[in-house]
Amino acid sequence: MTRSMTVMMGLAAGMFAVAPFMIDAAPYEATMGLVYKIYFFHMPSAWMFLTAAVTAGVASFRLLFLKRPRADHWVIAAAELAVLFGAFTLVTGPLWARKAWGVWWVWDARLTSSLMLFLIFVAYSLLRKYGGPGSDKLGAGLALFGMANVPFIYVSVNYWRTFHPPTSVVPTLPVEMGIPLWFCVVAFTLLFVILLRLRARLEHQRERLEALYLAEDDI
Amino acid sequence: MRMRLAVLLVVLLIAPIALPSVALAKEGQSQPPPDFVPVENAPAGEQIPAMPLLGLAYGFIWVGMFGYVWSIARRLQKVEAELTELESRKS
Numbered sequence: 001m002t003r004s005m006t007v008m009m010g011l012a013a014g015m016f017a018v019a020p021f022m023i024d025a026a027p028y029e030a031t032m033g034l035v036y037k038i039y040f041f042h043m044p045s046a047w048m049f050l051t052a053a054v055t056a057g058v059a060s061f062r063l064l065f066l067k068r069p070r071a072d073h074w075v076i077a078a079a080e081l082a083v084l085f086g087a088f089t090l091v092t093g094p095l096w097a098r099k100a101w102g103v104w105w106v107w108d109a110r111l112t113s114s115l116m117l118f119l120i121f122v123a124y125s126l127l128r129k130y131g132g133p134g135s136d137k138l139g140a141g142l143a144l145f146g147m148a149n150v151p152f153i154y155v156s157v158n159y160w161r162t163f164h165p166p167t168s169v170v171p172t173l174p175v176e177m178g179i180p181l182w183f184c185v186v187a188f189t190l191l192f193v194i195l196l197r198l199r200a201r202l203e204h205q206r207e208r209l210e211a212l213y214l215a216e217d218d219i
Numbered sequence: 220m221r222m223r224l225a226v227l228l229v230v231l232l233i234a235p236i237a238l239p240s241v242a243l244a245k246e247g248q249s250q251p252p253p254d255f256v257p258v259e260n261a262p263a264g265e266q267i268p269a270m271p272l273l274g275l276a277y278g279f280i281w282v283g284m285f286g287y288v289w290s291i292a293r294r295l296q297k298v299e300a301e302l303t304e305l306e307s308r309k310s
C-alpha cells in the first residue's frame with residue numbers, strides 16, 4: 001500500500017468518526033425538523049453516485065475509443081461504486097421523504113432517472129459477471145449510456161415539478177448547516193477515492209494472476 | 220304477492236340506514252359531521268416519528284460502508300495470497 005493511500009485512509013476514518021458529532025450539533029430545520037439531518041449523508045452519497053457514473057463513463061471512453069485495455073479495471077471499480085452509492089442514495093432518500101413529504105416515493109424526473117441510473121449499473125455488474133468474453137466492450141457501451149444520464153439527473157429538479165429540493169439549496173445553506181455538509185462531502189470524496197483505487201487494484205492483481213496461470217499452462 | 224315482496228325488500232334495505240338516525244334523534248344526540256374535518260395539529264400518536272427513520276438511514280450507510288470495505292479487503296487478500304504462492308512456486 002502506498003503512503004498516500006495510508007494517509008487518505010487515516011484521514012477518512014478520522015472524518016467519519018467526527019461526522020456524527022458535527023451532524024448532531026447542526027440545528028433543526030424549520031419545517032422538516034430532525035429528519036432533514038439524513039441530508040448530511042444522503043447528498044454526499046448522491047454526489048458520489050453521480051461521480052462514480054461519470055468515472056465509469058470516462059474509463060469506458062478510454063477503453064472503447066483510445067484502446068486502453070487497463071481502463072476496463074477502472075470501469076469495473078467505478079460501476080461497483082455506482083451501485084453502492086446508488087443504494088445509499090435510493091434507500092436514505094425515501095426514509096427522508098416518508099416524514100418530509102408523507103410518502104416513500106414519487107415518480108418525478110429526479111427520482112425516476114436516479115433509479116434508472118442505478119439499474120444501468122446493476123445491469124453492468126450482471127453483464128460483467130455472467131456475460132463471458134466480449135462483455136467488457138458491451139459493458140463499456142452501457143456505462144457510457146449511464147454517464148449521459150448524469151447531467152439530466154442533476155438539472156431535472158430545476159426544470160420539472162417535484163417535491164425534491166432544487167440544486168440552489170446547497171449554495172444558500174446557512175453556515176451552521178453548510179459546515180457539517182461540506183465536511184461530509186469531503187469525507188465521502190475521500191472514501192470514494194480510496195474504494196476506487198482498492199477495487200481497481202483488485203482487478204490489476206486478478207489480471208496478473210490470470211497471466212501467471214496462463215504462463216504456467218504454456219510450460 | 221309480488222307487491223308485498225317488493226315492499227319487504229325496500230324496508231329491509233332502508234332499515235339499517237334509517238333506524239340508527241331515528242334512534243340518535245330520539246336520544247337527542249348530535250349527528251356525526253358530514254365530511255372530513257381538518258385539525259390544526261395532529262395528535263402526537265398520529266405523527267410519523269423522525270428518529271427511527273434517521274437511525275435506519277444512517278445505520279444502512281454505516282453497515283453498507285463497513286460491509287463493502289470488508290468485502291474488498293477479503294477479496295484483495297485472497298488474490299494477493301494466491302499471487303504470492305504462485306510466484307514463489309515459479310521461482
